[in-house]
Amino acid sequence: MGDVVNLNRFRKQRRRDEREKQASENRIRFGTPKSETTRQRLEQDRQTRDLDGKKRED
Incomplete structure (x- = not known):
């Protein structure tokens, strides 16, 4: 005869794993906070302006 198994324990563990x-x-999809996103966008804009300012006209 096998051991007695509590199925509720396994169901709860499966739900925990799914959660x-x-x-x-x-966390991957929505992980970056708004302040970090804003900072990255401002940094990118600054770099773009900096490069545009260094372009030479032909």
Whole structure:
């Protein structure tokens, strides 16, 4: 005869694993805060302006 197994424990663990997987995907998708996104956009704009200012006219 085998050991007694509590199926609720396995169901709860499976739900925890699914939630953790979803949370991981969400961290990747929505992970950057607004301040970081704004900072990156401002930095890119600054670099673009800097390069445009150094262009030579033919």
